[in-house]
Amino acid sequence: MHEPANRSVRALPMLSNLMEIGSRVQPFSKESREKAPRIRDAKVVHSVCPYCAVGCGLNVYVKNGKVIDIEGNPDSFINHGTLCPKGSATFQYTVNASRTTQVLYRAPYSDHWEVKSSEWALDQIAQRVKKTRDETFVERLDDGRVINQTQGIASLGGATLDIEENYLIKKLFNAGLGIVSIENQARI
Amino acid sequence: MPGLGTTLGRGGATSFPQDLVNSDCILIMGSNMAEAHPVGFANVMKAKDRGAKIIHVDPHFSRTSAVSNLYVSTRAGSDIVFLGAIIHYLLENQVYFHDYVVNYTNAPMLIREDFQDTEDLNGLFSGFDPASGTYSNQESWDYQRDEYDKPLTDPTLQNPQCVLQIMKRHFARYTPELVESECGVSREEWLQVVQALVENSGRERTSTLCYAVGWTQQSKGVQIIRAGSIMQLLLGNMGRPGGGVLALRGHASIQGSTDVPTLYDLLAGYMPQPAEMLSTKPESQHEPTSTTWGARQDKHVHKNTQQTLQEYIDVTGQKLGWWSNVPSYIISLLKAWYGDAATADNDWGYHWIPKITGDHSHINTSYAMLDGKVKGYFLLGQNPAAGSTNARMQRKALAQLDWMVVGDLYEVESAAFWYKGTNGEKVDPATLKTEVFFMPAAASTEKEGTFTNTQRLLQWRDKAIDPPGDARSDLWLIYQLGKRLKKLYADSTAPRDQGLLNLTWDYEMEEPQPDSHLTDEPDAQLVLKEVNGYYVTQTNSDGQVTQYDLHNAPHVPTFTALKTDGSTACGSWIYSGVYPEPGRNRAASRISDGKMNLDWGFAWPANRRILYNRASADPAGKPWSERKKHIWWDAEQHKWVGNDIPDFPPDKAPDYRPAPDSTGMDAIAGTDPFFMKPDGRAWLYAPTGLKDGPLPAHYEAIESPVQNALYKQQSNPAAKYHRDRKDNVLIELGDPNYPFVITTYRLTEHHVSGPMTRWMPWLNALQPSLFAEISPELAQERNIVDKGWMVLRTPRGEIEARAMVTRRLRPLRIRGRIVHQIGLPFHWGFQGKSTGSITNDLTHSVLEPNVSIEEAKAFLCDIRPGRLSSSEHNVGRKEH
Incomplete structure (x- = not known):
């Protein structure tokens, strides 16, 4: 795939050119010489803005395994490097101390969350799905027509998810489990 | 979707925002594009610089209005x-584009006498x-x-039963006087809009129509979109550069989740x-006309x-036109889902797909939840x-569940409803049974995958880093859950479980991702390959048949390669071609050529950028x-040939005329x-x-x-009212207690109910709290x-907001009396770093x-100064 050069880094030689304006070379401290944008040497990862549906290209800058900045992708014909306030704030959406990063569980009638492991939660969810499905599955209508469905479980969500995720949701829930109420924001 | 789909054939924007620069006139209605789609709106500004006329029609003066030529x-x-x-x-004035209308629309078709x-x-x-x-x-x-089931026509457009003549009669009562008395728009202003559109449409010029949820969130939303599309067709603006209808979607992949889809009826x-x-009566089954092309009745x-x-x-296919290909699409989908277990002998596993038995849409499901059925x-x-909408009812419904799984980045209102209420309302967890699993989700930068944007464009995102802590992608959640369920059911011989057991479910990553500590993440590229389609078997020239699985199968190049014999699998035919060969994921291609x-x-389908470009x-x-x-x-x-991928059979000549008894794509003329x-x-x-009529008709909002x-008919007769619900009390016409019209909208700095913005200090600093816009007169x-x-x-609930007294909302004179309108954003809730009342x-x-x-764009309310008595903010804080 075509990988555009990192423009911010490419713009750097301009600084030394500036220093030569006038009749002689201006004093140029060691500190100035070593100054560099913090995205220098960062890996550029191409992404797409997660908010509205315009589809602005993002450049995600990664250094030492951390996202250090997110900017508009100047090569995208959609946004030419620009972003709106939300798109510009994508960095804070992802790198944010308020994010919940543990699996939380609230037991029936309990007044608090408990921290659990992903494995435990997945096992429990799978058991709940099976139990509810087995109790609510309907194979036929009274007149004999086959419907093979359950209305005991429902799913909502998808417009902020990837198409691959939507595809697996529909495949597992509908084609596998017989859930009919599979919906997303498009209905709203 | 049905607005555009029923009118034109596909439920997607017909053009793309960057094509707006080619428009000579842009009508924005039902959208505040400058604030809701700011970067897309830059194209409107470029068009304006090039001389295009920009018109904004909206109840609420916004930044879109401010930079338009006419508001x-x-x-x-x-x-x-x-x-x-x-x-x-x-x-009436015969200023429609005659040659376009008579050749490309159904204006000449004759409608039954008993209509x-x-x-x-x-x-x-x-x-x-x-x-x-x-x-x-x-x-x-x-x-x-006629005897081949093809429509009778009158190309002279004179027959009183032809569509054009029926439309003339139907729209005769839609006069400038009514625009004045019902919309509150002076006829001079309205005429300026009409003239701008007429002057900028035709052979030499084109106009675009942009709309968003200002239209869709109404009780007659589909018919509004139909009316806009009819206008564009009469002006001859469809399928042409600088023309079309640009449906502005509101989420990164809302088009994608409709295409794939996660919707109950598709x-x-x-x-x-x-x-x-x-409601189907068994004795009325098997009607003999079921294979005729007119039989695709309302799908519900x-x-x-x-x-x-x-x-x-x-029932679902068509004898004529592109939908005659349904057999290859559905059989390839069943092969993608059920693999080797789908054979001709068992109807390709068709009976494993659940049948819907009613309207299982989101709100109806919420009511079923409230009744304890979910x-x-x-x-x-x-x-x-x-x-x-009706969010209080939604929270009650969640409390009736046995269990729920919430996947999100932050602890949103829907995850916290069991211990927290809005505006300081007390919630007693000891009375709420719902078991809640909160699964922390990966952000879009922490997983790879595809978004489909507003112009039907699939764009792949590369993964930047692993998600933090135990946060994982939704792909992982569904994949791992599926693996566990298959294990739990492994020993079952019950017929009802065989669909799950036969479901193909192997998306194991062949090589671990570089720089990742995750070992059990499924391979999104493999899922995309399945969506694109692959060959299940291939036969070489010697007649030798090779069997493949998803991992080693050759990709299908495009949807025309899909077969009815079970030799191809395809997860969504319209996306076929996105990944036509190994190593060539076209969604990940990023080459701008400036054209x-x-x-x-x-862009689906087949990378065509302007639809219907024939x-x-x-x-x-x-x-x-x-x-x-x-x-x-x-x-x-x-x-x-030309600048785009032709949205037409590439070698079908303009002079091709179908034989009277032709079927499938052979029945499509070179001028269709x-x-x-x-x-x-x-x-x-x-x-x-359509469920509410063959032509758009004006009905008032439900409130x-x-x-x-x-007409005597007040509101959309076919709307689904939920009148019997005590949680959905409606305001009757003429109720003096609720005199004001209210409309809701987005701000640039927040996203829907705020799950992706209200935890972010940068955005909260820009838009810190809920406010309502009212005119100085109303204030x-x-x-x-x-x-x-x-x-x-309203009868559903009470909320509080700061007042913004502004000329951006104007009292309107409707039939001689003043009607006040209120504008209200809807981004707040009781969770997050910026909290406020819930507009819904x-x-x-x-x-x-x-x-x-739902109808969130036009309803009624009452207002008063002050705060809610239950508000926690009442204590110890001063008004300022």
Whole structure:
């Protein structure tokens, strides 16, 4: 795939050119010489803005395994490097101390969350799905027509998810489990 | 979706925002594009710099209005009066694009003699059944047909039963006087809009129409979109550069989640979900006409059973046009889902797909939940406790569940409803049973995958880093859950479990991702390969057959390669071609060429950027004008050529005429740009496919301050009212307690109910709290001061907000009396770093009949100065 050069880094030689304006070379401290944008040497990862549906290209800058900045992708014909306030704030959406990063569980009638492991939660969810499905599955209508469905479980969500995720949701829930109420924001 | 789909053939924007620079006039209606789609709006500004006229019609003056050439302030819910009068003007003054209309639309088609219009039945079309509140018999809406079931036509457009003449009569009462009295728009202003559109349409010039949820979130939303599309067709603006209808979607992949889809009534690529409606009487099954092309009735009210795949194809497929390909699409989908277990002998596993038995849409499901019928719920990146209409009812419904799974980045309202309430309301966890699993989700930068944006463009995202802590992608959640469920059911021999056991479910990553510590993440590229389609078997020239699985199979190049013999698998036919060969994921292609950018991403279908672009050329295949050329017929090469991928069979000559008894794509003439429709033409009049009439008619919003001036029928007769629900009390016409019209909208700095923005200090600093916009006149009438608190009230709930007293909302004069309108953003809730009342506590849950979408853009309320008595902020804080 075509990988555009990192423009911010490419713009750097301009600084030394500036220093030569006038009749002689201006004093140029060691500190100035070593100054560099913090995205220098960062890996550029191409992404797409997660908010509205315009589809602005993002450049995600990664250094030492951390996202250090997110900017508009100047090569995208959609946004030419620009972003709106939300798109510009994508960095804070992802790198944010308020994010919940543990699996939380609230037991029936309990007044608090408990921290659990992903494995435990997945096992429990799978058991709940099976139990509810087995109790609510309907194979036929009274007149004999086959419907093979359950209305005991429902799913909502998808417009902020990837198409691959939507595809697996529909495949597992509908084609596998017989859930009919599979919906997303498009209905709203 | 049905607005555009029924009219044109596909439920997607017909063009793309960057094409707006080619427009000579842009009408923005039902959208505040500058604030809701700011970067897309830059193209509107470029068009303006190039001389295009920009028009904004909206109840609320916004930044879109501020930079338009013309802003027209209108009453929320009166759109069809405004547009209907334009349609009337175009027909009456014969300023429609005659050659386009007569050749590319169904204007010449003859409608059955027994069809009755709203003119005949005072606001209803023929076939309405008052007992069920539905158009249960739509047969009279159909075409008159010959012995091959093809429509009779009158190309002179004179026959009184032809669509154009029926439209003339239907729209006759949509006059400039009514625009003045019902929309509150002076006829001079309205005429300026009409003249701008007429002057900037035709052979040499084109106009674009942009809309968003200002239209869709109304009880007649589909018919508003239909009215806008009819206007664009009469002006000859469809399928041409700088023209079309740009549906502005509101989420990163809302188009994608409709295409794949996660919707109850659709299978992949707009095939309907199999249905066995409860109302179907067994004795009326197996009607002999089921294979005719007129039989694709309203997909929610099937007259035939769909017990077998053939019955499904009979009901959902078409004999004529592109949908004659349904068999290859559905069989390839079943092969993708059930793999080797899907064979010709078992109907390709068709019986494993659940049949819908009614309207299982979001709001109806919420009511079923409230009634205790839904036990378990998955909420993945969605927040109904604040983001869905009648949110108080939504929170009650969540409390009736046995268990729910919430996947999100932050602890949103829908995850916290069991211990926290809005505006300081006390919630007692000891009384709420719902078991809640909160699964922390990966952000879009922490996983790879595809978004489909507003212009049907698939764009792949590379993964930057692993998600933090135990956060994981939704792909991982569903994949791992599926693996566990397959294990739990492994020993079952019950027929009902065989669909799950046979489900192909192997997306194991072949090589671990570099720089990742995750070992059990599924491979999104493999999922995309399945969506694109692959060969299950291939036969070489010696007749040797090779079997493949998803991992080693050759990719199908595009949907025309899909077969009915089970040799191909494809997860969504319209996406076929996105990943045509190993190592060539076209969604991940990022090459800008400064022209059509055909190698930046992949637009469905088949990378076509302007849909129906055959219509950019005249019937003979020549561009309508040099200035607006896009694709054209090259007689020497015997194919369509030009700037885009032709949205037409590439070698079908303009002079091709089908034989009278032809079927499938052979029945589509070389002059039929809208070949997804069985007659190859855009439908000004919809003989089938809609639940509330073949033509748009103005009905008042479910809650309106005025009686419908056009018909006796007050509001959409086919809307789904939920009248019997005590949680959905509606305001009756003339109720003096709720005199004000209210409309809701987005701000640039927040996203829907705030799950992706209210935890972010940068954005909260820009938009810190909920406010309501009211005019100085209304503020004075109700003693409300700028920046002071006010309470807004409907029978569903009460909320508080800061008052913004502003000229951006203007009192309108409707039939001699003043009607005040209030504007209200809806981004707040009780969680996050910026909290506030939930706007959706005010909204009701009456649904549009075709798509079951809520009416959040026009309803009624009352207001008063001050705060809610329950508000926690009342204590120890001063008014300021």
